[in-house]
Amino acid sequence: MKSPNCALTIAGTDPSGGAGIQADLKTFQELKTYGMSVITSVVAQNTTGVKSVHHLPLNMLSEQLEAVESDLPIHAFKTGMMADVEMMKVIKEWIQNVKAPFVMDPVMIATSGDPLINEDARIYLREELVPLTAIVTPNISEAEDLTGDKISTHEDMKEAAKKIVHTLGAGAALIKGGHMQGQAIDYLYDGKAMYSFATERIDTKNTHGTGCTYSAAITAYLSQGEELHKAVEKSKHFVTSAIRHSFELGKGNGPTNHWGIREEELTGEFRNYS
Numbered sequence: 001m002k003s004p005n006c007a008l009t010i011a012g013t014d015p016s017g018g019a020g021i022q023a024d025l026k027t028f029q030e031l032k033t034y035g036m037s038v039i040t041s042v043v044a045q046n047t048t049g050v051k052s053v054h055h056l057p058l059n060m061l062s063e064q065l066e067a068v069e070s071d072l073p074i075h076a077f078k079t080g081m082m083a084d085v086e087m088m089k090v091i092k093e094w095i096q097n098v099k100a101p102f103v104m105d106p107v108m109i110a111t112s113g114d115p116l117i118n119e120d121a122r123i124y125l126r127e128e129l130v131p132l133t134a135i136v137t138p139n140i141s142e143a144e145d146l147t148g149d150k151i152s153t154h155e156d157m158k159e160a161a162k163k164i165v166h167t168l169g170a171g172a173a174l175i176k177g178g179h180m181q182g183q184a185i186d187y188l189y190d191g192k193a194m195y196s197f198a199t200e201r202i203d204t205k206n207t208h209g210t211g212c213t214y215s216a217a218i219t220a221y222l223s224q225g226e227e228l229h230k231a232v233e234k235s236k237h238f239v240t241s242a243i244r245h246s247f248e249l250g251k252g253n254g255p256t257n258h259w260g261i262r263e264e265e266l267t268g269e270f271r272n273y274s
């Protein structure tokens with residue numbers, strides 16, 4: 001059998017299974033991508049929020065990275081929660097030797113409102129890691145944090161995408177509109193063209209892990225050699241299906257359904273999102 005496309009996630013955990021490493025691996029698997037994972041922090045969280053966090057020692061982080069990279073191919077990788085500057089320095093040094101597209105989900109705050117990264121780390125992420133990315137995927141508040149500009153309109157979202165590419169040095173920026181009013185519209189800017197991806201807003205509170213799932217899908221498609229804007233278009237379809245078929249599980253914001261796309265294929269339900 002031929003060897004599969006391989007994708008790596010470097011992120012924190014979610015024992016409730018909706019976000020973090022767990023969401024990433026489920027997404028990779030659904031998209032026929034061999035999934036690998038390096039854990040940064042163990043997070044005691046569920047659909048209602050974060051209870052406590054334990055950061056792994058730095059040597060364990062670098063040894064996990066080395067274990068994967070010295071033995072298996074990495075066709076694309078993503079980062080999620082990287083809690084402090086020391087971890088980011090280890091990851092930055094490792095990235096210098098990896099020739100694969102880097103998808104950054106600039107995780108800062110969970111849907112529950114709990115912070116997942118400290119203040120110094122936000123600055124380091126912006127100045128040292130964003131310039132290494134193929135694509136960075138902020139939601140509205142993360143894009144505001146990265147650019148220092150308030151975002152109230154769709155024009156503001158597009159300006160933020162341009163600033164993240166031209167001023168901060170990202171390869172591309174995808175500004176996610178899940179927290180805006182009206183349709184769920186995201187904007188992708190790749191340094192040349194602006195693309196928009198729009199869907200109807202699904203009436204649900206069960207959106208825990210949407211950002212992780214979306215960026216993991218982009219990573220999976222890039223690992224398959226898909227072009228960036230096609231990878232985003234297909235990932236938008238994947239995450240929308242996951243939200244449409246999300247689960248009423250837990251007492252807070254329930255998780256998305258990583259096999260939602262299969263439900264739609266079975267019922268013949270398919271929409272064009274771009």
Ligand SMILES: Nc1ncnc2c1ncn2[C@@H]1O[C@H](COP(=O)(O)OP(=O)(O)O)[C@@H](O)[C@H]1O
Nearest residue numbers: 139176177178179184185186200201202210211
């Ligand atoms: N209620 C919803 N209906 C449809 N799409 C949504 C909804 N909420 C979020 N999305 C989409 O989910 C993806 C994740 O976006 P967002 O929620 O903004 O990110 P994050 O999970 O990082 O906060 C985006 O494509 C966004 O447009």
Ligand SMILES: Cc1ncc(COP(=O)(O)OP(=O)(O)O)c(N)n1
Nearest residue numbers: 012013020110111208209210211212
């Ligand atoms: C370990 C970990 N990483 C990231 C998040 C945030 O995930 P996200 O996909 O942005 O979804 P919400 O949790 O904000 O809905 C997390 N909770 N845990």
